[in-house]
Amino acid sequence: MRRWLVRTVVGLASAAVMVTPTAGTLLSPASAAPAREPVGAAAWDAHHLPDPVRTDPVAAHRFLAGRADAARLALEYPGVVGGLDGAPVSLRYAANRVAMRAAGGRYAGWHGNFLLFDPRGNGRVAQVFGDLTTADRIAVLVPGVDSRAENFVRGLGGKSYRAPATQAANLYRAAHDDRLAVIAWLGYDTPRGVGVAAAREDLAATGSVALQRFLTGLTVVRPGATIALFGHSYGSTVIGLAASRLPRQVTDIAVFGSPGMGVDRAAGLHTRATVWAGQAERDWIGWVPAVRLFGLGHGTRPADPAFGARVFPTADVPDHDHYLAPGTDSLVHLARIATGTEARS
Template structure:
């Protein structure tokens, strides 16, 4: 009876927190943007019975690789020009083709808020302007990289805020740059703003709906990396992004899953993730996420605290991290540990 009372009390506290008490801000419910990219209907119609085009959502990335391997350069570029939104988001398509396709797709929106993403030298691996927008960017040479890291961000990130001015070494692009610099430029780092994130800290942030949709996209993305011969990735998962990684864990081939500022992974123990990846966890001393009740009740809350000893994750030093977003700040113990893991060390 006492255990039931404690559970009910924790659940009530979680609901109260979500409602806006304890200093949390209310968030707006977001419409999930998922499924195949814009232009898919025209892409499907452009195929023939003798040679259909691979479906952007159902074709396995390995099938896409085989399809493009059978094309000559002229035909590949014809598809690129006619269907940039599809080619740019097609897992398994050649990387240079995707970068070029997304430059065209970004330019085609005609929206100044996206213009910086099409600047020379940027390597945009995916772009979807629907809703608040989604974008995936590569830092480094993904084709030649011996190590690959993927940063999965949390709430309030989208195609506009992906690289918006903010505190240094924060946000998806800023974190990716900081990590790559900390590794001495070894390997490639990918900023994966590839799902619909919560806005603010309201019901969306406390529930799993957006994370479940994001996990499907993340699993498909990592399958696409594998199909083009990229190394198995390290996933760096911040805040609500760690919920995405927890749900996707069993469906990825990640070597390591690193969570920080995490509200929970929707698992009671690392074994519940059903992954062979090493699982790491960090939380700074004044990260407000520590005030979030680690419960899951009626779809609200994300379960056990990943930094608790009983969860079973390997701990990362974070005593010098400031706030909820300071984990990639230069000079911190967390960034040094992240870089070591990204290089394949810290065993």
């Protein structure tokens, strides 16, 4: 089976190169797409306010935290302020509530606190569980293939255990720690299905830039907190490409059901964070070739002993989507990683 998959990958790459022999072929290196402007950016810019795409999170925080009319700006420009990394947490919550009501449909019925909401295209969402304003430990979950705003809460195929919101809530509840806040972050376009886009790293490269900016924004509003990153499936590839540029407050990176992090060894991530990995025996990801050919593939799977990550138990995980399911050993250990109490020996 494995040899057949390798031949399939190589054949697919060769076919794509022959059909489209341009800079966009599979042979071209992965590249990040430019960040898109938020809803309302033109009106915001017309009033000579800081560029919402290029302004760094420190400057964004300084600008909004010192304005008497900041609350008004959040309500008038919810698409901008709601996703502005570095903006005060309360302003982003308020702005995204306005944006969700305006979007209507399923979104009008969503409850909770959100640091990001943009229903355009595949959607962008980041939901917070716990009190981010007082947390001294923050866990950020990056989901993988086929995650969309439309299934962020209900789950892919209507299966709640596949919903980033459900998975993050499970992690928060399992931690039993009021000092922890957990964020389900869908701040990038994920691949559709397990095809060429999932085998490439272009979407991951774009996501890694957005993730780095988002995390920098967290360190601005919660400078004393430390951060643990959790990557499921393709989300782990996003984290891998961002690893060398992450804020120093990131102390742990945990990946599960990972097709690879873009490197063949944990040392190649160039991060000071402790790297953890888990892969269930019955997870189909184990059949994906751990190769990098013609711009396809993500390198050695992190749960492989040769990678050099600290492996956590996954024996009772039945498939690709239950690593954060209640009652599993993996959730117990991931909760400990989230709180910073998992043994490192």
